[in-house]
Amino acid sequence: MTIQRSSKSPGDEPGPSPLAGGAAPEADPVGLSQGQIVRKRFFDNTAAIISLVIFALVLILSFSSLGFAGIPGWWKYNHTEFLPVVNGGAPTFSNIFSWGDHPFGQDAIGRDYFAMTMRGAQNSIIIMFLIGAISGIVGVVIGACAGYFRGMTEAVLMRFTDIIIIIPLIVLAAVLGRNVGASLGEGVRVYFLGIFLGLIAWTGMARLVRGEFLSLREREFVDAAKIAGASNRRIIFKHILPNAVGVIIVNTTLLMAAAILLETGLSYIGFGVQAPDVSLGLNISQNEQAFQTRPWLFWFPGLFIVLICLTINFIGDGLRDAFDPRQKKFNARKAGTAT
DSSP states (O other): OOOOOOSOOGGGSOOOOSSGGGOOOOOOOTTOOHHHHHHHHHHTOHHHHHHHHHHHHHHHHHHHHHEETTEEOSOSOOTTOOOOOOGGGOOOOOBTTBOOSOTTOBOTTOOBHHHHHHHHHHHHHHHHHHHHHHHHHHHHHHHHHHHHHOHHHHHHHHHHHHHHHHSOHHHHHHHHHHHTGGGSOHHHHHHHHHHHHHHHSOHHHHHHHHHHHHHHTTSHHHHHHHHTTOOHHHIIIIIIHHHHHHHHHHHHHHHHHHHHHHHHHHHHTTSSSOTTSOOHHHHHHHTGGGTTTOTHHHHHHHHHHHHHHHHHHHHHHHHHHHHOTTOOOOOHHHHHHHO
16 A cells, blocks of 8 residues: 655645734835835825925915016015005904905014015025035035045045034024125025025035945945946946935935024024015014014914924925835734734
8 A cells, every 4th residue: 555645844834924913014016116116105104295285385375476586476565565554463364265455464664474474485495495405416426425435535525524514504604694695686695595505504414425325335236337347427326326315315305494494593693584685584583572562473484484394304204214115104903903
């Protein structure tokens, strides 16, 4: 009699799932490109999407109401027009369908505060984007060169970065803003302030990118590119930089949020945007003595500062989670079912 032996060993028998309750680990969708996966993760982040919508509404409202770059806006007043003070300058806004003549009220000399707030938001957003773009580009170039080439190149670039770091940013911005910025025109001064702050706010980005490049330059794909004869420029911009773009984008958004607070602080102490132009910080500074009698002069600029900073930070958090493959959502319902 022939005894049939099983071809399966005891170790081949199906065992229990490594996760209690048989729940499978969350995986990325199969067949999607890296860009599609990042986009899907970002749009799955509710807080980031809500913040993106709110920031877009603030952007549209501020730039469309007063106009920009020669394009007229739909609001009937501007930020320099003196008008008779109505109802003690109190806001006329009652609901979304009834704005009145001065929805945010008027200041002590009759200027429409809605126009002033929108102009301040315009200037603050312009400065924010200039600082983010310029400091991002300078920081990425210096950090990438220092992290990839090492040696004397790294030593020179990092010592230059250390020198920029020890310069007191607020003091230098205050001196140049008062002496150089005051001689410029109303519109040019805002761009000068944004460009100047961007040229000295890149140090954190440079150190972060250098650290990423020090890690990525030791990977196998870089060795393969070198063996294939790729130039240093191609390796930096075509191979290493795309793998560090997540960290760069996230840090840029956080830098932009900090730029709003920096510009607000400089304008508050009188060294940022100068009158007759306005910014959100300058609006608060000019009406400091009226806090007890006319608090709305603080509510609206402060509200826009908070909205812009919070939305940019939440967008940055969403981008961080989207670009980091190790970030997984914690589903409390699935965890409870598994236990």
